[in-house]
Amino acid sequence: MKITFPHMGNLYIPVKGLLEYLNLDVIVPPPSSQKTLNLGVKYGPEFACLPLKLNLGNLIEAREIGADTVIMAGGVGPCRFGLYSQTEKEILNDLGYDYDCLVLEPPDKHLGQFIMRLRKIIGTNSWWRVIDAIKFAYQKAYAVDLVEKKVQHLRPLEKKFGTADSIYRHVLNTINDAQSINSLQEATNLGILKLEQIPQNINSEVIRIGLIGEIYTLLEPFVSFDIEKELGKLGVQVTRSLYLSEWINSHLLMNYYKKEQSKPFAKLAKPYLNYFVGGHGRETIGYAVGFAQEGYHGLIQIAPLTCMPEIIAHTILPRVKENYRIPILTIYVDEQSGKAGFLTRIEAFIDLIKRQQENNKRRIVL
């Protein structure tokens, strides 16, 4: 059994760590690229959103290098993603790719059903071993986030742009290779140490932007045109509403780890949206409010085109914008999006914020 799974940003690092801890054979698909997207667009339904197309491309590419079993997340909420594991299974089947598909989703009949599905993956491993593996995977996700947050902080400050990113790429590899908690800790500490040595411009003013929206487009830089890097170039410090470890902790581990918890987004969203609308619609609103209260200069919402939960959030955001007087830009991406138009919009948006800041300062001086 050679197991693979679709990409979503750095998700491959904890998932690979988890499965290898259970002595399973793992094949990580090649990083999402134009070729991946082309494959997905060719075989996927046009009206599906971008994540399906890339997932499909990932699985086709993984099949080509020998994977025979897929682990997919399912879901039962109003977001279309819940259906994608089945859709992808059908499409792969039609294409003649013989895959064993294991869908992890909340049980709709009884808990036994879920445990049976899980047994199929974990084989003869004991439950204790499984719990250890989950802990190890969480530690990996946490390490990745720790390093990533450091990079987000450094990008607008570094003297030579791109230094932090090249260290970041290297550290991700060492974290990915770490086989034990000790070597993981070592890799993380070394990475943080290296990042702290980067020459920085002192006194440079940074703009703080909160990035909100749908999880896949937030976490996968290939689909968001490397938005965080591009914003970094424009002197912007980015904070996302979603980090992998926080998400794993709150959605899968019932907040078992207390150190890193996500914002109480449901509470923050309540005056605007007090209902679970699927996907990350409520998170988007909740975090928009949270970031605005913390004094962020602006918000960028990013989502796949036709994403229903984010469209709901998009229509509510103007009220947040009005109440907190915070600029908000919404960007939808799909396979038709072009980088030039994207850059024009974010540059104009950052200009808007910078000019507003200067104007405010002038007012204070007067």
Place this chain on the structure above:
Amino acid sequence: MSIFFGIDVGSVSTNLVLINEENEVIYSSYLRTQGRPIEAIKNGLIKMLSSMPQGMDIIGVGATGSGRQLASMIVGADVVKNEITAHAVAAANQIPDVHSVLEIGGQDSKIIILDNGIVSDFAMNTVCAAGTGSFLDQQAARLGLTIQEFAALALEAKNPVRIAGRCSVFAESDMIHKQQLGHSTSDIVAGLCQALVRNYLNNVGKGKDIKAPVIFQGGVAANPGIKIAFAEALGLEIIVPKHYSVMGALGAAILAREAVAQNGKSNFSGFGLIHSDFLTSSFECKGCPNLCEVIELFVDNTLKARWGDKCNKWSDIIEDAI
């Protein structure tokens, strides 16, 4: 006299503006880009230089529009800015208390909302270019009219027909249908203007708080039919500024003045390069499955710049070498 130069290289037109220290326009030109931006920039510069009075000294340059990087490489700009900022700056310069800017260009359209001269919100057309200048051009050509005749005809309309304007191809089928029903050309042209305005307000202007004073600019503002349709749809007076067609270039020139005032000097390299030979070529990088199309710019057969690669490995080599 010290003057500032702004250049706007767009999909359809390449515009050049010279302003004095009081931000007054002393020269402007509007040229068709015709898919050859380098030639358009060079022709524009040659024309501008020949009509520039003696004693003028350019001390700052700004570039904007979709070809702004290219323009900046040829003239050495002090500021390279996106179209939204440039248009907003120019609009606030023409009408200081402007609240809403409606801009329709060749292939894009945007709306900009200002608050005390500062942009507070903006939107650009995203997935569709129905209802921009290129579409009007096409329809005028199909009716056998020049774009000027087309604009004049809209004013003669008595009963504008309703045309489905969501998609430009379907709008064309609908127009043909209305022609075959026997509607007059002027009624159809006016109907088309209304369809364009409806499309703009639904797609670009949706959810935006449009209040007076409203400025309408961009190449399409030359068409009084559209101006009237906007005034009717919004119930507001629509102001078309004097330099409506070159507002982007005007904004770039004003931004250049600000940048030079801040930096104390200019990067402007003179017009020495306009007689040089500019050549672009491209190749597909096979380094990874992204297969980026890398574009190379040669000036007098020397490689000067590369762009288009996602990972920057090709563009970095050149930057480090220069």
